Amino acid sequence: MLALPRYSFGVGDRFAHEAEAQLAAFERLALEGVLVAPVWNKSNREHVLIGSQPASVREAADRAVAARKWPHPWFVDADHIRLDTVERFLEASNFFTIDVADSIGQPASDALVDNFVARHGELSTRLSISGIEEPLALSRSSLEGIVRTYLLAAKEAGTLYRHIAEKRGGVKFVTEVSMDETDAPQTPPELLVILALLADEQIPLDTIAPKFTGRFNKGVDYGGDLDQFEREFSDDIAVLAYASKQYGLPPSVKLSVHSGSDKFSLYPIIRRTLARTGAGVHLKTAGTTWLEELIGLAESGGDGLALAREIYAYAIGHVDELCGPYATVIDIDCGQLPAIEKVNRWSGSRLATAIRHVPTHPDYNANMRQLLHVSFKVAAQQGSRYTDLLKSNRAIVAEQVTENIYARHLCPLFLEKR
Numbered sequence: 001m002l003a004l005p006r007y008s009f010g011v012g013d014r015f016a017h018e019a020e021a022q023l024a025a026f027e028r029l030a031l032e033g034v035l036v037a038p039v040w041n042k043s044n045r046e047h048v049l050i051g052s053q054p055a056s057v058r059e060a061a062d063r064a065v066a067a068r069k070w071p072h073p074w075f076v077d078a079d080h081i082r083l084d085t086v087e088r089f090l091e092a093s094n095f096f097t098i099d100v101a102d103s104i105g106q107p108a109s110d111a112l113v114d115n116f117v118a119r120h121g122e123l124s125t126r127l128s129i130s131g132i133e134e135p136l137a138l139s140r141s142s143l144e145g146i147v148r149t150y151l152l153a154a155k156e157a158g159t160l161y162r163h164i165a166e167k168r169g170g171v172k173f174v175t176e177v178s179m180d181e182t183d184a185p186q187t188p189p190e191l192l193v194i195l196a197l198l199a200d201e202q203i204p205l206d207t208i209a210p211k212f213t214g215r216f217n218k219g220v221d222y223g224g225d226l227d228q229f230e231r232e233f234s235d236d237i238a239v240l241a242y243a244s245k246q247y248g249l250p251p252s253v254k255l256s257v258h259s260g261s262d263k264f265s266l267y268p269i270i271r272r273t274l275a276r277t278g279a280g281v282h283l284k285t286a287g288t289t290w291l292e293e294l295i296g297l298a299e300s301g302g303d304g305l306a307l308a309r310e311i312y313a314y315a316i317g318h319v320d321e322l323c324g325p326y327a328t329v330i331d332i333d334c335g336q337l338p339a340i341e342k343v344n345r346w347s348g349s350r351l352a353t354a355i356r357h358v359p360t361h362p363d364y365n366a367n368m369r370q371l372l373h374v375s376f377k378v379a380a381q382q383g384s385r386y387t388d389l390l391k392s393n394r395a396i397v398a399e400q401v402t403e404n405i406y407a408r409h410l411c412p413l414f415l416e417k418r
């Protein structure tokens with residue numbers, strides 16, 4: 001039985017060199033008495049940009065788990081896969097994030113909508129849900145509207161789930177459905193309808209990733225109203241608990257927060273809501289570990305620092321090209337990007353401080369951080385020059401990677417302040 005524990009945390013490792021350093025952070029937290037399962041995630045887009053294969057993620061994770069003798073569950077996530085990209089992930093992954101965002105809003109036929117609404121009359125009555133102050137009250141026409149928007153996406157999730165299950169031939173896996181990469185956030189009543197639709201497809205859902213209100217830009221903090229997020233997150237948890245009973249979804253079904261990394265101001269909110277409700281969570285970060293590699297190389301000076309400067313020089317000359325694929329999830333003020341001549345005069349530590357995510361530090365530069373976050377393919381183009389430097393500076397790089405995940409992510413999310 002492959003069960004996702006109550007707490008799980010997704011990390012990216014773009015160049016497959018840091019799995020052990022990442023795992024060390026989970027180990028430290030386990031020693032503090034909190035078990036969080038590591039999930040190594042990498043999307044098809046990242047594989048394409050870097051030129052890597054899903055098997056490399058699995059092999060790196062396997063090696064790390066064996067080297068550190070990690071005795072707890074761990075997973076490899078085929079992140080944001082679709083029917084046209086799932087194939088090469090089937091063997092290497094045991095966690096599948098089924099992305100149906102492109103089907104949201106494709107209008108379902110009247111017959112399909114009417115059929116669902118007729119079978120789910122309860123959804124347009126006043127529903128009191130434990131944990132939500134006001135009863136939910138969807139009108140018949142707003143229910144129809146939601147069903148029309150999400151029905152084909154749910155059907156596609158069903159098709160993809162069954163395809164994976166068939167190809168895996170009985171080998172268990174974790175199922176996540178993601179709807180976060182779309183324009184409009186899903187409200188708690190919409191989430192309830194979506195869960196009913198997914199239950200109708202008989203998907204044994206482990207996690208669901210809605211789009212939350214607010215900005216989830218890559219590698220930087222949350223942009224939005226914290227009180228509103230807290231209410232929405234808490235209401236979503238209540239909706240999940242209700243739907244799991246009402247529609248027969250697994251009782252352990254939990255929210256997945258696709259954070260885009262480093263939503264530090266949300267962490268205390270998430271922690272206290274989990275403590276209050278007893279719910280679990282999966283929190284996915286993007287590949288900010290690659291920034292820790294860059295920080296480590298800068299700190300190490302010499303050839304490492306030289307390459308870090310070169311990568312920045314290239315990036316600042318190719319902002320549009322690098323940012324294009326991520327345009328909706330980054331906000332870079334180019335006027336705030338330091339000139340390359342200036343950066344070349346900085347020490348390694350000064351460069352590291354500009355990128356390292358310590359928002360209170362006067363030398364931290366969120367624009368530079370975001371640009372470098374999406375510039376990993378520049379490092380990929382360097383091939384073994386980059387990865388050899390990771391190896392020759394292993395200790396200092398690993399220290400950045402472990403410390404970042406442990407102190408800036410896992411502790412604020414999962415450890416009560418003492």
Ligand SMILES: [Zn+2]
Nearest residue numbers: 178180181258
């Ligand atoms: Zn996502």
